[in-house]
Amino acid sequence: MASDQLSSTFAALADPTRRAILARLTSGEASVTELAEPFDMSLPAVTKHLKVLQRAGLISQSREAQWRPCRLRASPMREAAEWMEPYRQHWEQRFDRLDDYLRVATGKPVLRTRRKK
Amino acid sequence: MASDQLSSTFAALADPTRRAILARLTSGEASVTELAEPFDMSLPAVTKHLKVLQRAGLISQSREAQWRPCRLRASPMREAAEWMEPYRQHWEQRFDRLDDYLRVATGKPVLRTRRKK
Numbered sequence: 001m002a003s004d005q006l007s008s009t010f011a012a013l014a015d016p017t018r019r020a021i022l023a024r025l026t027s028g029e030a031s032v033t034e035l036a037e038p039f040d041m042s043l044p045a046v047t048k049h050l051k052v053l054q055r056a057g058l059i060s061q062s063r064e065a066q067w068r069p070c071r072l073r074a075s076p077m078r079e080a081a082e083w084m085e086p087y088r089q090h091w092e093q094r095f096d097r098l099d100d101y102l103r104v105a106t107g108k109p110v111l112r113t114r115r116k117k
Numbered sequence: 118m119a120s121d122q123l124s125s126t127f128a129a130l131a132d133p134t135r136r137a138i139l140a141r142l143t144s145g146e147a148s149v150t151e152l153a154e155p156f157d158m159s160l161p162a163v164t165k166h167l168k169v170l171q172r173a174g175l176i177s178q179s180r181e182a183q184w185r186p187c188r189l190r191a192s193p194m195r196e197a198a199e200w201m202e203p204y205r206q207h208w209e210q211r212f213d214r215l216d217d218y219l220r221v222a223t224g225k226p227v228l229r230t231r232r233k234k
Binding site for chain 1: 123140191203208
C-alpha cells in the first residue's frame with residue numbers, strides 16, 4: 001500500500017465515513033464513542049477507520065485524558081492542499097478562457113463574480 | 118470500491134505514478150507513449166493507471182486524433198480542493214495562534230510572511 005505521506009493522506013481521504021469523521025473534528029476534539037454516534041456502524045468498524053486516519057497522521061489520539069479524545073492534525077492535509085495548487089491555476093485559467101469567450105459572446109463578464117468567491 | 122466522486126478522486130490521487138502523470142499533463146496533452154516514457158514500467162501498467170485516472174474523471178482521452186492524446190479534466194480536482202477549504206481555515210488558525218505566541222515571545226511576527234504566500 002501507500003508508503004509516501006501524500007499517498008497515505010489521499011488514501012485515507014478516499015472514504016466518506018473517514019471524511020465525515022474529519023469534518024466532525026473541525027468543531028473540536030471528540031471521544032471515539034462520540035465520533036461513532038452518527039454512523040450506523042459497529043464501534044470496531046469506526047475504530048478501524050480511526051486507525052487509518054491516525055496512520056496517515058490526519059488525527060491524533062491523546063494518551064493523557066481518560067476519555068482519550070481524538071483531534072485533527074493539520075500538516076498532512078496542508079501538504080495535500082499544497083500539492084493541488086498547480087491544478088488550481090490550471091482550472092482558473094480554463095475558467096478565464098470560458099469567461100473571455102462569454103464576454104465576447106454576450107458583452108458582459110458572466111463568470112467573474114463566481115470565480116472570485 | 119469508492120462509489121462517490123470525491124472518494125474516486127482521492128483514491129486516484131493516492132499513488133505517486135498517477136500524481137506524476139497528472140503533473141506531466143499540466144504542461145499540455147500527451148499520448149500514452151509519451152506519458153509512459155519517464156517511468157520504469159510496462160505500457161500495460163501505465164495504461165492501468167491511466168484507466169484509474171480516467172474513471173475518476175481526472176483525465177480524458179481524445180477519440181478524434183490518431184495518437185489519442187490524454188488531457189487533464191479540471192472539475193474533480195477542483196471539487197477535492199473545495200472539500201479541503203474548511204481544513205485550510207483550521208490550519209491557518211493554528212498558524213495564527215503559533216504566530217501570536219511567537220510574537221509575544223520574540224517581539225516580532227515570525228511567521229506572517231510565510232503564512233501569506
